[in-house]
Amino acid sequence: MLSSLKHAWGNLRLLMSARDNVLEAWTPKDFVREIVPVGCLGRWMFVINAPAGVQQVMVTNGKNYPKSPISRQTLKPLLGNGLFVSEGELWQRQRKISSPVGHANRLSAYADVVIREGQAMLADWQRREPGSELDVSEAFTVLTANVICQLMFSYRLGEKVHVLGEAFQEYSATHGRMHLAELLGLPDWLPRPGMLKGRRAVKKFDRVIHDIIAASRDANGDIPDNLIQMLVAYRDENGWPMPPSLIRDEVASIFLAGHETTALTVSWAFYLLELHPDVEQRLHTELDRVLCGRPPAFADMSALVFTRAIIDETLRLYPPVHVFSKQAVAADEICGQKIPAGSYITISSWVLHRHKLLWEDPDAFKPDRFLPENSDKIIPFSYIPFGAGSRVCLGKHLGLLESVLLLAMTAQSFRLRVREGFVVKPVGRMTLRPQGGLPMRITPRQPPAT
Numbered sequence: 001m002l003s004s005l006k007h008a009w010g011n012l013r014l015l016m017s018a019r020d021n022v023l024e025a026w027t028p029k030d031f032v033r034e035i036v037p038v039g040c041l042g043r044w045m046f047v048i049n050a051p052a053g054v055q056q057v058m059v060t061n062g063k064n065y066p067k068s069p070i071s072r073q074t075l076k077p078l079l080g081n082g083l084f085v086s087e088g089e090l091w092q093r094q095r096k097i098s099s100p101v102g103h104a105n106r107l108s109a110y111a112d113v114v115i116r117e118g119q120a121m122l123a124d125w126q127r128r129e130p131g132s133e134l135d136v137s138e139a140f141t142v143l144t145a146n147v148i149c150q151l152m153f154s155y156r157l158g159e160k161v162h163v164l165g166e167a168f169q170e171y172s173a174t175h176g177r178m179h180l181a182e183l184l185g186l187p188d189w190l191p192r193p194g195m196l197k198g199r200r201a202v203k204k205f206d207r208v209i210h211d212i213i214a215a216s217r218d219a220n221g222d223i224p225d226n227l228i229q230m231l232v233a234y235r236d237e238n239g240w241p242m243p244p245s246l247i248r249d250e251v252a253s254i255f256l257a258g259h260e261t262t263a264l265t266v267s268w269a270f271y272l273l274e275l276h277p278d279v280e281q282r283l284h285t286e287l288d289r290v291l292c293g294r295p296p297a298f299a300d301m302s303a304l305v306f307t308r309a310i311i312d313e314t315l316r317l318y319p320p321v322h323v324f325s326k327q328a329v330a331a332d333e334i335c336g337q338k339i340p341a342g343s344y345i346t347i348s349s350w351v352l353h354r355h356k357l358l359w360e361d362p363d364a365f366k367p368d369r370f371l372p373e374n375s376d377k378i379i380p381f382s383y384i385p386f387g388a389g390s391r392v393c394l395g396k397h398l399g400l401l402e403s404v405l406l407l408a409m410t411a412q413s414f415r416l417r418v419r420e421g422f423v424v425k426p427v428g429r430m431t432l433r434p435q436g437g438l439p440m441r442i443t444p445r446q447p448p449a450t
């Protein structure tokens with residue numbers, strides 16, 4: 001009795017430490033086990049690290065595993081019933097309406113905007129003293145926020161980008177954290193700590209979202225038929241339009257899902273490049289050969305093979321969406337493990353992508369794993385930076401395109417080095433971020449004369 005109480009208390013403490021940094025909940029044993037059962041407060045949680053189990057939860061029996069109350073509660077106050085949070089028929093309808101924004105035929109037009117905005121940021125960097133310092137993760141977040149607003153809503157954010165950034169940070173520190181209430185299965189209406197501050201952050205966020213919606217209805221931007229125009233034009237089978245609150249939720253969801261993830265990918269890539277000068281050298285060689293000193297274009301994507309492999313490997317080691325939390329509707333069995341109905345299922349791409357049974361030298365940064373000639377060595381469902389199954393990332397192609405272009409443009413012109421003495425620590429909350437940002441010195445790089 002005493003030992004099982006101690007065990008439950010240990011598990012509870014572990015789960016609560018995950019509130020601050022989910023990564024701290026993982027122990028070395030998790031990286032060698034296929035399924036980790038964790039009993040806590042009369043409920044089971046199973047961490048699934050077996051690729052066949054990941055496939056079952058996310059694809060083959062995906063219907064049995066909707067998002068858990070933990071992920072719903074952390075996101076719902078901010079994203080309402082937007083695509084990222086909704087389930088069932090509502091989600092199906094929303095996914096269908098928004099799906100054109102993820103189509104490959106838009107990518108070339110998207111690339112033009114990414115390159116134009118990237119060039120503007122780099123021109124600003126060129127005006128700074130060589131060796132000056134900036135928070136690279138913030139700089140890329142501002143850039144990608146501007147890009148997503150232009151691509152999806154034909155809207156230029158300008159200074160409002162900082163209001164949105166602040167609101168999101170405040171939200172992440174309050175409402176956006178896991179609460180004991182969800183683990184206990186308490187109802188949604190019960191107050192949670194930090195709720196008031198979280199609400200204030202949502203209000204701040206909403207003021208800008210409403211400005212975006214008001215301005216975008218009639219806007220003509222670089223991308224014809226922007227998402228807001230598509231949402232406004234939508235009529236259901238009875239001829240009813242989409243309620244304004246749902247349009248708001250959709251815009252908030254696409255804005256949030258569509259920028260920080262990309263910014264983090266590029267930021268982590270620069271951190272890894274500093275640690276691996278040999279990889280950085282190979283990147284420079286490819287960029288100098290393919291681009292010969294000119295800015296990249298959409299047509300260069302297929303030639304930037306090593307640049308793309310660096311992004312893929314960065315997404316393995318530092319997946320911005322690092323955890324998927326689901327709940328089993330009906331009882332099931334995963335890889336021989338009985339799953340009672342109501343159990344929580346956790347799939348952590350942080351663990352899966354560094355799992356000792358699935359990857360050779362899992363903690364090493366080796367972009368070559370992702371070169372086309374090696375792609376068949378990657379075990380299906382061991383690598384899921386964009387999720388999998390019906391809820392796979394809607395903006396996967398855009399996220400990859402943007403990450404490759406921004407890495408190429410920036411590395412072509414600058415070397416980035418972390419501030420001396422600054423310890424880079426990944427923190428897993430709503431996304432996987434460097435704690436305290438990523439202060440780096442930027443120094444112009446001269447490509448060799450041809």
Ligand code: HEM
Pocket residue numbers: 083084085095101253254257258259261262265319320321324384385386387388390391392393394395396398399400403
């Ligand atoms: C490198 C960049 C990106 C990464 C790593 C990433 C990752 C992910 C992941 C893992 C999911 C699944 C979440 C879950 O199942 O709980 C997701 C969903 C989603 N992503 Fe991305 N994403 C990126 C870029 C983008 C971009 C640029 C957009 C803009 C359109 C976008 C829009 C979405 C949307 C709307 C969803 C929800 C899809 C649904 O539930 O049906 N993402 N993303």
